[in-house]
Amino acid sequence: MNAHSPTLDRTDFEAITPERLVGIVDYDIFDQLVDFEHRGCRCKVDRLLSYLGAAIENRAIVNGETSEPGSMSELEAVNVATAALSGRFPTWFGDPDELADLNMATSDRHLSEADIREDYWQDEFVGTEIDTTDWTSIKQVIVPLTAIALEGVDAQKVADEQFGTDSAQEAIRRTVMKEAFQHSLSDEDIDEAVQDAKRTLQNQHGR
16 A cells, blocks of 8 residues: 555554454545645645544543553444544534635535544444554554545545536526527527636646
């Protein structure tokens, strides 16, 4: 894997992947989305993994009787990580207030904490104990979980782009129809103007 991520480059994916996720989680997604911007958020996978790991460690400290982290059930670790992911990238999860501030067209395809957890567990809710003092143990949760989430982000990016194109084409159509009404264009002129505008838009997206 050529992920350009120190954390991932040092990760034995076969060793950390739960048996139920073998052949299901596609780690090649890290080659596509290792450092990117989407819905107003910048994401670097290395930093994201550190962020999720810290969230798990902090919860373990809160749960424990000392100031040192200890063990945690895989179930709780997954819940903590998905909540942290949603909090870090609210627009990915369809937060209406955050989306309103984006000022860009977005589809209604949003990530869901529940869907990510469902894809992670695959109807098998018998987890293990996570040693929150051991980075390798924490990676057994956060690496496959992040890959699952980024698969959703990849599909969301495609849906957003299509929605943006459709919205722009509809705006073009309305503008041309308004011009046609005001200037008495023929049906043929209207169709030609709409098609020219669509081709221009598609060429701009293809660059």
